[in-house]
Amino acid sequence: MRLKVVRVVTASYVVPWHLHNTLMRISSDFEVCVVGMDVSKNQNSYPHVKFVDIDINRKTSLSADFLALFALCRFFLAYKPDIVHSIMPKSGLLSALAGFVCRVPIRIHTFTGQTWAAKKGLSRHFYYFLDRLINALNTVCLTDSFSQSSFLRDYKISNSGCPLPVLSKGSLSGVDVERFNLSTLIEPGNKLRCELGLDKEDFIFSFIARKTRDKGAIDILKAFSSVSAVSQKAKLLFVGPDEDGEIERLRETAPELFSNVVDVGHVSNHEVYLAITDVLCLPSYREGFGTIVIDAAAMGIPTIGSDIPGLIDSVVNQKTGMLFSVGDLDELTKLMLTCIAEPLMLTQMGQFAKSRVTEFFTADKLYTALKEFYLECALDNHTTCKKIGALS
Structure with a gap:
């Protein structure tokens, strides 16, 4: 029994x-x-x-x-x-x-x-x-x-x-390391990139979560708007359900925040979206552990996250990603621009993140x-x- x-x-x-x-x-x-x-x-x-x-x-x-x-x-x-x-x-x-x-x-x-x-x-x-x-x-x-x-x-x-x-x-x-395996997702990723109108030269930040204030959905839009004004090759994949309709209302009142933003609803294959991501962004105000962080890490993708309980366990600051003071949009913007400017640093963080998943997660x-x-x-x-x- x-x-x-x-x-x-x-x-x-x-x-x-x-x-x-x-x-x-x-x-x-x-x-x-x-x-x-x-x-x-x-x-x-x-x-x-x-x-x-x-x-x-x-x-x-x-x-x-x-x-x-x-x-x-x-x-x-x-x-x-x-x-x-x-x-x-x-x-x-x-x-x-x-x-x-x-x-x-x-x-x-x-x-x-x-x-x-x-x-x-x-x-x-x-x-x-x-x-x-x-x-x-x-x-x-x-x-x-x-x-x-x-x-x-x-x-x-x-x-x-x-x-x-x-x-x-x-x-x-x-993490299901067979599912979140970048080598098996190259073709689906290239197909998705074409469907979304993204170029291979684009630098892609991704937000993959419920689009709520607690998850930092408004913050990432505001920070990315500043990043986009500096770097034309930057794009934001904005993925997840708009549960309260706040993002739709924001699109009407502040359309400028959505320049170079690819807005996608709930998806069941977020591993494919991660496959075309350079950096994951999770500016949450509260979080448990941040499952999406180690999903990304398994694919060699570093994360920019808030310095809060939960994320300080899934992101090793300056090793598997970077942490910033919660709610500090200037610091978030600065870190996003640093990622674009330092590709070698991102590669090293991604490698460390992947090995950490293999060891622990x-x-x-x-x-x-x-x-x-x-x-x-x-x-x-x-x-x-x-x-x-x-x-x-």
Whole structure:
């Protein structure tokens, strides 16, 4: 008999983005089910995984949230999981509440960046309280970076006073080094370059994330506008969903910010966009680990990122990329121009970044760490330890 593991997420897009590497490996060791909004769309991609659709909306709605909580409780009582493991803030809260009420033996949440970190006033206190509640209701919580664990401990979110544990050296599920292999992406990359109207001589910065203020979407547009005024060969690949419609409104009010910007929505093949990228830019105000950073690093692409918890683990400053003071547009602009002016420096950073991924962040290494963590949790819990014999 195998342990039953339920992974709880907000929506279907989270599955290929954050769980793909895990789901491709986990079914040989555990019986696994993924729960979230419209997650069954992914069934064909993962035939050995069970998917259950429960409408967990990222935005706050008391009525919708109560219905989602009720649905989670019903499912947990019927399925009887041994382990429930959530990511994302809303799914983390609802999963923690449902798991506690239904007495799921092992309840885990992975923090991937704090919503409240970039907020002020009452909303900051409210979302901070929710993270403390998630930590209190779960058996154990993880983070995806050591700096995030230290940050949370400073704010009294900890594991009995100690920093929350981190799997391996960090990240949610590591990098699929076969998928993020530049040598296999040259032809698709050249095709994409032509489709987007980019020349081989262009120097391409890429922003690949949700286009929100917290992710630095507005900042990268403003900084790149200054870069573009100096270097005509600079282009910005601006990739990701405009969830709040703010970018579309900005296009109407400040069209000058979009000069030499190739604006693309949500994509499922971001490895091809990375294949034509010279430098990844992630000027986030809050971040967990920055999965996209090590995806890029696996392909020898350095990153310019904010000097914040999470990114200081995925970017080794001046070795695999460069960090700047969060929100400092002048410094960001200066670093972008430095990248254009110093191609040898970029090559060296890219080589170091790639070797670091190979050493610490492959998907196989992260899955091994996750499997061992699940089994350790099970051995520590008397209601699940009887099943461990079937896994050894």
